[in-house]
Amino acid sequence: MPAVPALAHAADLADFVAASPSSFHAAAAVAQRLTDAGFAPLDETRAWPVEAGGRYVVVRDGAVIAWIVPTDAGPLTPVRVFGAHSDSPALKLKPQPTTGRYGWLQAGVEIYGGPLLNSWLDRELRLAGRLVLDDGSVVLAATGPLLRLPQLAIHLDREANDHLALHKQQQTQPVWGLGAADSADLLAELAAAAGVDAARIRGYDVVTTDTARGAVFGKDDVFFASGRLDDLASVHAGVTALAAAGTDAGHIAMLAVFDHEEVGSASRSGAAGPFLQDVLERIQVGLGADLEQQLRALAASWCISSDVGHSVHPNYPDRHDPAVLPVLGSGPILKLNANQRYATDAAGAAAWHAWCAAAGVASQEFVSNNAVPCGSTIGPITATRLGIRTVDAGIPILSMHSARELAGTADLLALRRVAEAFFRG
Structure with missing residues (x-):
């Protein structure tokens, strides 16, 4: 049976999904939580402060980017981006x-x-x-x-x-x-x-x-069903982790929530658009970085692209790799693909496992059956645009792209804990 913190996290996720029936509502819900946590909203048309503290900008459709500038930030301060998306089919x-x-x-x-x-x-x-x-x-x-x-x-x-x-x-x-x-x-x-x-x-x-609300159910409350878990489960994990982060990490902790992932990300608010790059450049310029220092900072940075992946389905085992069989309740997944549909490489896998160990969280791996090619997500797009080291991860679910999807209750909290360890450094 999931521990009480996992059930509390699931209940909070149910509240978040109920408040986020569209990508625009999801961005507003993220902004409200950050405001409650003391983050300051910024306007893209005005100059931005560079002092230590938490800030966010919500101007582009259903996208929002939030970050914490550490107390010792300078031109070479790297960034750790936890990426997700706000839209759903x-x-x-x-x-x-x-x-x-x-x-x-x-x-x-x-x-x-x-x-x-x-x-x-x-x-x-x-x-x-x-x-x-x-x-x-x-x-x-x-x-x-x-x-x-x-x-x-x-x-x-x-x-x-x-x-x-x-x-x-x-x-x-x-x-x-x-x-x-x-x-x-x-x-x-x-x-x-x-x-x-x-x-x-x-x-x-x-x-x-x-309209149905998210709910915990099953033997020992192991399941959580809700609409829009793809990808509000990751958005929720990211915003709750960032809201609890401090200013002493030695890097800029950042949450990047994009719109339009489900239709290819090619928009001003999608991962293929300029939003994240614009925000990063403005922060770095504000910290006094020249072009060389900006590139050096990005070379020392990391991104976790968090999106849901497939759990093995007991009624369709032939659709999955016969050896790599992630299942609900056994931890978040690291997503790998030889054809770069996911951005994870060996260095990223090692880093992911280190963050999971720091969080005290078990991890699983996901790879597709060779005859059933996988989709893609924001990770390869972000890596291509910025050259930033990127890991694709998430939680395993069933019924992906259904009006109501199925997750493991314990996995939801586990993902948040990995995000917290990632932000801590």
């Missing part, structure tokens, strides 16, 4: 989102990322995201349970259990009411949730998300 509202036919109100959506579409069936869904108003201001909006994607009854498709596959246009449009499409306005529901006039909305980025 979802259904995203299209332009003219109020649709419907045959007496049903429906939402016009497109597919964001690579969700397991059948997992979105027969769930109460909410809408969440940002609204941009006529004066350029941005407000966050999140409804209560509003939509549902109803599955066709077995009586009308006797072979559904043999070949369930949803047409991405025709069969993924949720229902949210009854009546003609011109009798209602889906954006008005969002505006009401945000407390603004719907006529003022000029733009929006809004996704669907599961």
Whole structure:
């Protein structure tokens, strides 16, 4: 049975996920936790202080970068970056989102990322995201349970259990009411949730998300199920670890939460964009570093790219490597791939195991079955952009990209403890 700290951490993660139904809400939730911990918010259009202490900047979509400048910081002070991402696969509202036919109100959506579409069936869904108003201001909006994607009854498709596959246009449009499409306005529901006039909305980025709260369950409470564990489990581990870090580490402790990982990271707020490099350069210049000193500092720096990976699935063992079989509850995973889909190398593996040992945490390894190539994540992108030594790691889960994913309760706290050891140095 997980210890009380692990259960408390899981309960706090459930709160964090509930407060983070979209990437924009996740960035705001991170900012609020950092503010509560004494971090100061910064504006990219203004000069930044360089004195010791914690700071963060949230300006780019659902991305946020936070850091602690140590008391002895100088031009050659290295950085330790714990990276994660705030977005998850979802259904995203299209332009003219109020649709419907045959007496049903429906939402016009497109597919964001690579969700397991059948997992979105027969769930109460909410809408969440940002609204941009006529004066350029941005407000966050999140409804209560509003939509549902109803599955066709077995009586009308006797072979559904043999070949369930949803047409991405025709069969993924949720229902949210009854009546003609011109009798209602889906954006008005969002505006009401945000407390603004719907006529003022000029733009929006809004996704669907599961309304069910994260929960611990199973024999001895070993499981934790929730939406958006990919990758809010890592974001939560990183922000809780950074909030507890001090100013005496001898390096700059940094949390970098990116948006748009699920669609390739190629955006101004994604890992392939300039956000992290911009922040690092401004910090280093503020500390008096010239170009050579900036490069020397980066050469002495580290990044942990933390994203979820696959646990061995007991019903599909043939999809996994036959020898490397990570399982829930046995610790975070170190992710390796010969084709650089993950950035971990031998030096990174040694460093990872040292941080785990310092944290008193057991670790597992993950590598793909040769016939089932793995995806990628922010680690190789960050290493490519900055030349910084990078380790890809995370926690093992099942049901990745489902509307509701499954983790090991103990692994969640273990990842945070590794992040804390990483920040301590």
